[in-house]
Amino acid sequence: MLIVQKYGGTSVGNLERIENVARRVVKAKEEGNDLVVVVSAMSGETNKLIEYAHHFSKTPSRREMDMLLSSGERVTASLLAIALQEMGLPAVALTGRQAGIRTDDTHTYARIESIRTETIEQELKKGKIVIVAGFQGINRHGEVTTLGRGGSDLSAVALAGALKADACEIYSDVDGVYTTDPRIEPKAKKLDTISYDEMLELSSLGAKVLQNRSVELAKKMGVKIIAKSSFSDGPGTMITEEDETMEEVVVSGIALDKNQARVSLRDVADRPGIAAEIFNKLAQEQINVDMIIQNASKEGTTNLGFTVPHSELERAKEVIGSFGGEFGSADYDEEVCKVSIVGVGMKSHSGIAAKAFSTMAQNNINIEMISTSEIKISMIIDEKYGELAVRVLHDAYELDK
Amino acid sequence: MLIVQKYGGTSVGNLERIENVARRVVKAKEEGNDLVVVVSAMSGETNKLIEYAHHFSKTPSRREMDMLLSSGERVTASLLAIALQEMGLPAVALTGRQAGIRTDDTHTYARIESIRTETIEQELKKGKIVIVAGFQGINRHGEVTTLGRGGSDLSAVALAGALKADACEIYSDVDGVYTTDPRIEPKAKKLDTISYDEMLELSSLGAKVLQNRSVELAKKMGVKIIAKSSFSDGPGTMITEEDETMEEVVVSGIALDKNQARVSLRDVADRPGIAAEIFNKLAQEQINVDMIIQNASKEGTTNLGFTVPHSELERAKEVIGSFGGEFGSADYDEEVCKVSIVGVGMKSHSGIAAKAFSTMAQNNINIEMISTSEIKISMIIDEKYGELAVRVLHDAYELDK
Numbered sequence: 001m002l003i004v005q006k007y008g009g010t011s012v013g014n015l016e017r018i019e020n021v022a023r024r025v026v027k028a029k030e031e032g033n034d035l036v037v038v039v040s041a042m043s044g045e046t047n048k049l050i051e052y053a054h055h056f057s058k059t060p061s062r063r064e065m066d067m068l069l070s071s072g073e074r075v076t077a078s079l080l081a082i083a084l085q086e087m088g089l090p091a092v093a094l095t096g097r098q099a100g101i102r103t104d105d106t107h108t109y110a111r112i113e114s115i116r117t118e119t120i121e122q123e124l125k126k127g128k129i130v131i132v133a134g135f136q137g138i139n140r141h142g143e144v145t146t147l148g149r150g151g152s153d154l155s156a157v158a159l160a161g162a163l164k165a166d167a168c169e170i171y172s173d174v175d176g177v178y179t180t181d182p183r184i185e186p187k188a189k190k191l192d193t194i195s196y197d198e199m200l201e202l203s204s205l206g207a208k209v210l211q212n213r214s215v216e217l218a219k220k221m222g223v224k225i226i227a228k229s230s231f232s233d234g235p236g237t238m239i240t241e242e243d244e245t246m247e248e249v250v251v252s253g254i255a256l257d258k259n260q261a262r263v264s265l266r267d268v269a270d271r272p273g274i275a276a277e278i279f280n281k282l283a284q285e286q287i288n289v290d291m292i293i294q295n296a297s298k299e300g301t302t303n304l305g306f307t308v309p310h311s312e313l314e315r316a317k318e319v320i321g322s323f324g325g326e327f328g329s330a331d332y333d334e335e336v337c338k339v340s341i342v343g344v345g346m347k348s349h350s351g352i353a354a355k356a357f358s359t360m361a362q363n364n365i366n367i368e369m370i371s372t373s374e375i376k377i378s379m380i381i382d383e384k385y386g387e388l389a390v391r392v393l394h395d396a397y398e399l400d401k
Numbered sequence: 402m403l404i405v406q407k408y409g410g411t412s413v414g415n416l417e418r419i420e421n422v423a424r425r426v427v428k429a430k431e432e433g434n435d436l437v438v439v440v441s442a443m444s445g446e447t448n449k450l451i452e453y454a455h456h457f458s459k460t461p462s463r464r465e466m467d468m469l470l471s472s473g474e475r476v477t478a479s480l481l482a483i484a485l486q487e488m489g490l491p492a493v494a495l496t497g498r499q500a501g502i503r504t505d506d507t508h509t510y511a512r513i514e515s516i517r518t519e520t521i522e523q524e525l526k527k528g529k530i531v532i533v534a535g536f537q538g539i540n541r542h543g544e545v546t547t548l549g550r551g552g553s554d555l556s557a558v559a560l561a562g563a564l565k566a567d568a569c570e571i572y573s574d575v576d577g578v579y580t581t582d583p584r585i586e587p588k589a590k591k592l593d594t595i596s597y598d599e600m601l602e603l604s605s606l607g608a609k610v611l612q613n614r615s616v617e618l619a620k621k622m623g624v625k626i627i628a629k630s631s632f633s634d635g636p637g638t639m640i641t642e643e644d645e646t647m648e649e650v651v652v653s654g655i656a657l658d659k660n661q662a663r664v665s666l667r668d669v670a671d672r673p674g675i676a677a678e679i680f681n682k683l684a685q686e687q688i689n690v691d692m693i694i695q696n697a698s699k700e701g702t703t704n705l706g707f708t709v710p711h712s713e714l715e716r717a718k719e720v721i722g723s724f725g726g727e728f729g730s731a732d733y734d735e736e737v738c739k740v741s742i743v744g745v746g747m748k749s750h751s752g753i754a755a756k757a758f759s760t761m762a763q764n765n766i767n768i769e770m771i772s773t774s775e776i777k778i779s780m781i782i783d784e785k786y787g788e789l790a791v792r793v794l795h796d797a798y799e800l801d802k
Contacts, residue, residue, distance in 0.1 A: 015453060015456045015457070049476065052416060052476075052480055053479075053480060055416045056419075056420070056423075056480060056487050057483050057484070057486065060483040060486070060487075061483060061486050063493075063494075064479040064480075064482045064483050064486070064494050065483075067475055067478065067479040067494050068475070068476055068479035070475075071473075071475045071476050072472075074468055074469070074471075074472045075450065075469055075472050077468065078454075078466070078469035079454065079465075079469065081462065081465045082454050082457045082458050082461040082462060082465050083457040083458070085458065085461075085462050085465070086457050086461075092465075093464075093465050093468050095468065095545070098543065098544070142498070142499060143499070144496070
């Protein structure tokens with residue numbers, strides 16, 4: 001079997017842990033597998049580098065940030081290769097560029113355009129374990145790009161897809177996907193399988209096991225993901241196409257996303273295209289708008305609300321500022337969070353939303369914004385009620401059963 | 402003027418110091434110069450990474466070491482570019498690869514083969530300050546290589562040569578080249594100018610201002626080097642062709658090199674080519690042999706002695722081991738050092754060597770090995786007498802006058 005393994009920052013957080021990862025790789029190799037191992041930076045390293053950059057600038061150039069941040073994964077990749085070589089296994093460390101990962105030009109949030117697998121395939125043919133620095137690639141000008149937070153997952157899934165690997169194992173410090181964050185609700189249960197779509201909602205909604213873009217890509221490329229812990233030997237959670245057994249489950253999990261800031265624009269001129277202009281400008285600035293709601297207000301104007309990640313609020317404010325005159329006032333609230341209920345079964349069951357709203361009401365939690373899809377219901381609420389909301393919803397849908 | 406500046410590890414040792422370097426760069430730019438700035442890793446970073454690697458292996462693969470060690474300079478380069486951009490100056494950070502630095506395949510000690518200056522020249526034409534990650538390049542397979550300890554000096558000199566820069570300013574924490582190490586002899590004096598050849602001897606002999614390969618390259622390419630401190634505004638020391646005024650100085654400086662280990666082979670079979678075989682093998686293993694002496698011993702055998710850097714002694718032992726049977730015994734002494742007297746005037750003055758030997762005798766310092774060239778006399782002595790020897794020689798040649 002050809003397996004792509006990916007070890008996250010905590011799994012390679014210090015030298016002992018890198019050694020632990022090396023032993024896991026050796027074991028998988030001894031079981032007769034061909035291995036491509038994608039690694040993140042040692043935990044804390046990327047944040048340290050970001051702090052360094054912010055010492056000099058609040059808005060450091062994205063091109064230079066990519067050169068800065070891509071260094072952490074190179075360190076881990078070379079150390080892991082050295083550890084494996086010392087254990088007597090042939091291993092070779094490759095940077096994103098050497099692994100053939102070509103991206104577009106969007107620095108700090110680049111998209112993978114293609115993977116030239118020749119080098120990796122040659123090294124595998126020689127019997128080598130190929131270690132790849134995650135999170136990075138190069139654009140057509142040969143400049144270093146990075147794939148955004150959690151981008152190493154993306155590297156792993158894209159490599160698994162391009163190499164037609166039999167599985168993509170994503171290792172972290174949690175042993176799978178839970179019905180909700182066990183630190184918030186100790187009764188949370190690990191799921192054996194979950195569909196791409198559910199995982200997509202859970203990951204984009206703050207369940208930090210897997211980055212959403214990776215799940216999207218896995219779905220598109222048909223890559224079977226197994227989320228596992230590098231600190232234990234459990235079977236993990238398999239993320240794959242939904243099957244019949246899944247249909248029976250109505251709600252799979254509850255997610256909490258605290259990385260939300262609310263932007264409200266009042267009395268927006270109600271002329272055609274104004275919303276499009278605002279969101280186009282936000283998109284150009286690479287600001288990820290999440291929930292969007294629009295309500296009619298006074299005659300000829302409208303109220304427009306949306307959420308963005310905390311880190312992008314400053315830039316969002318700049319964009320909003322450039323539209324001065326087009327609306328009455330803008331206000332911002334960083335102290336909100338998003339609670340979401342996710343489940344493929346939801347689409348064919350009624351009453352799921354009603355139960356969510358009544359549970360919130362019973363607990364005196366005010367809902368500021370609501371958005372729903374076929375498989376999820378999201379609510380924006382005051383940040384301080386986030387954990388409480390997760391627990392009461394987990395109970396209401398009997399996820400501990 | 403086009404100036405290449407190079408800032409060493411101490412000069413960029415923390416964020417405040419990087420900011421200090423940015424201010425210096427701004428000043429040089431405001432004086433109307435075009436600038437290419439080569440940076441080292443923040444001091445301590447490279448050693449930290451080496452320690453990491455040694456946690457896993459005593460002899461880590463050199464290919465992976467290069468990928469590991471090249472990360473430090475990338476961090477500094479991107480941070481400096483970010484700092485300059487924040488100060489309102491256009492700056493762009495380039496890796497060794499992006500700066501067009503092509504090397505041979507000798508990982509961890511690669512030689513620069515060529516520099517493709519197109520990218521740098523394009524960026525300079527756009528008015529940008531070009532920041533280059535020192536110490537690194539790529540080989541013809543696209544693999545990362547590093548240039549060995551102090552390799553950032555080499556990057557700077559090579560870039561200055563290829564770009565035909567007007568000067569190459571090498572910044573460190575010392576304000577120039579001294580007659581000897583001022584920490585050993587407080588009466589040491591800063592030199593205003595020194596010839597390439599003298600500097601070559603001084604740097605290869607342990608005066609740590611400039612790496613010897615850089616001086617060799619500067620001489621070959623006719624690059625005028627100015628060694629300066631990044632912490633003060635002194636004029637530094639200019640390293641250039643020797644001129645007439647230099648002729649008058651007999652001895653320029655005294656150097657101490659504590660990074661020496663002595664290898665002695667006794668009763669080496671006196672067959673033709675045995676020495677060549679040993680030194681060829683050492684060279685293949687990239688072990689830098691420094692002094693070599695050979696004495697006749699018993700009939701049909703000879704004694705062979707040489708010195709290597711401490712870090713290469715283990716590998717030297719392995720090479721020696723592979724010649725078992727070709728000699729009676731091998732012994733190793735790590736507790737030696739090399740004291741050297743350097744000066745272009747030496748070649749046309751007699752009695753310089755005699756004064757050195759008598760000074761050592763007067764102070765009861767035993768000389769284990771001697772080697773001389775046109776402009777230097779080197780002596781291997783017991784490590785514990787190193788500093789004393791420097792002081793008494795500095796006095797004997799009246800270098801404080």
